[in-house]
Amino acid sequence: MPDITAVTHAQNIRYDRKAEALYIIDQTLLPGEEKEIRLQTIDEMVEAIRALRVRGAPAIGICAAYCMYVLAKSIRTEDRPTFLKRLSDYGQQLDAARPTAVNLGWAIREMMRTALEHVHDTRGQMLDALYERAVVIHEDDIAKCRAISEYGLSLLKEGDGVLTHCNAGPLATSRYGTAQGPFLLAAERGMHIRVFADETRPLLQGARLTSYELQRAGVDVTLICDNMASIVMKNGWVQACFVGCDRVAANGDTANKIGTSGVAILAKHYGIPVYVLGPTSTIDMACPDGDHIPIEERDGEEIKTMWYEKPMALPEVKCYNPAFDVTDHELIAGIVTEKGICRPPYTKSLKALFDDKK
Numbered sequence: 001m002p003d004i005t006a007v008t009h010a011q012n013i014r015y016d017r018k019a020e021a022l023y024i025i026d027q028t029l030l031p032g033e034e035k036e037i038r039l040q041t042i043d044e045m046v047e048a049i050r051a052l053r054v055r056g057a058p059a060i061g062i063c064a065a066y067c068m069y070v071l072a073k074s075i076r077t078e079d080r081p082t083f084l085k086r087l088s089d090y091g092q093q094l095d096a097a098r099p100t101a102v103n104l105g106w107a108i109r110e111m112m113r114t115a116l117e118h119v120h121d122t123r124g125q126m127l128d129a130l131y132e133r134a135v136v137i138h139e140d141d142i143a144k145c146r147a148i149s150e151y152g153l154s155l156l157k158e159g160d161g162v163l164t165h166c167n168a169g170p171l172a173t174s175r176y177g178t179a180q181g182p183f184l185l186a187a188e189r190g191m192h193i194r195v196f197a198d199e200t201r202p203l204l205q206g207a208r209l210t211s212y213e214l215q216r217a218g219v220d221v222t223l224i225c226d227n228m229a230s231i232v233m234k235n236g237w238v239q240a241c242f243v244g245c246d247r248v249a250a251n252g253d254t255a256n257k258i259g260t261s262g263v264a265i266l267a268k269h270y271g272i273p274v275y276v277l278g279p280t281s282t283i284d285m286a287c288p289d290g291d292h293i294p295i296e297e298r299d300g301e302e303i304k305t306m307w308y309e310k311p312m313a314l315p316e317v318k319c320y321n322p323a324f325d326v327t328d329h330e331l332i333a334g335i336v337t338e339k340g341i342c343r344p345p346y347t348k349s350l351k352a353l354f355d356d357k358k
């Protein structure tokens with residue numbers, strides 16, 4: 001029996017205030033095992049982000065915010081300059097774990113700003129402020145994902161087919177998700193949307209996570225290999241593509257999981273609109289275009305051996321394993337944020353989002 005709420009409200013990141021402990025669901029074990037692990041030390045936190053035990057731009061930011069609180073509590077000094085230096089050093093180690101998702105650095109800077117704002121308070125008052133900021137970052141994302149899901153669903157009608165790439169559901173965010181949020185909202189409302197989920201080589205976020213989330217929520221999901229995207233589009237089964245984002249540049253160029261730009265190029269060929277869905281915290285107005293987005297490169301073993309009983313290539317074979325690529329803004333029909341759907345020209349429509357903040 002589908003349990004939509006169990007999916008939409010899955011606690012991928014949980015801070016236990018009584019136990020004073022930070023827990024995450026280890027996403028590297030899904031879908032076979034749903035296991036919480038505790039993050040206590042900087043090394044455990046960096047490893048968890050680097051190994052994608054916690055992953056997805058918003059989720060990484062939320063986790064980093066709680067990590068900064070946990071680390072602040074571990075700094076035993078009453079000398080405030082020393083405290084701030086040590087917390088800043090921890091923040092730099094966390095930020096270096098993965099370079100592409102802008103939410104990570106954004107959350108760390110937000111926590112450092114909070115520490116500075118309370119530098120003349122007592123230690124207890126500062127720690128309370130840091131905890132409260134982490135909770136606000138977490139709860140804001142819940143509200144943002146809900147709004148993004150509503151705007152995203154407004155683009156679809158009963159019976160539509162949608163192709164998605166990688167995972168941008170509750171596991172990658174807080175609740176509902178971004179690119180997958182509209183599908184869960186549709187399921188809640190009894191609306192039939194057919195989702196084609198790319199497996200998303202090499203780490204299989206689509207196979208392991210998206211199909212796991214959508215199947216359990218009772219969404220009509222079909223898992224395909226990445227090289228099948230063209231045929232499902234050609235068959236007329238796809239009316240739109242919904243993808244997440246890790247960093248959106250000021251001109252609308254968007255970094256997302258490797259393979260996204262290929263999906264967008266295919267979609268343009270078949271006349272299918274591509275929508276990027278993500279919170280404004282993923283938009284980097286200081287980044288002029290996609291050429292300025294740092295692209296994380298990962299270990300080639302993720303390609304050659306990670307999922308196979310026997311290696312699929314000779315050990316000496318070179319690999320190229322970028323974790324993301326950049327989709328040109330001209331291939332994007334709209335960028336769906338919690339503030340609404342931005343349409344081209346993005347240099348204007350994205351800027352307007354932040355002008356609203358004033």
Ligand SMILES: CSC[C@H]1O[C@H](OP(=O)(O)O)[C@H](O)[C@@H]1O
Pocket residue numbers: 052055056057058165166167168169172173178179205243244245246256257258323
């Ligand atoms: C809601 S952001 C999800 C975004 O993050 C994923 O990357 P990763 O699995 O490496 O953290 C992917 O790019 C998704 O679109």
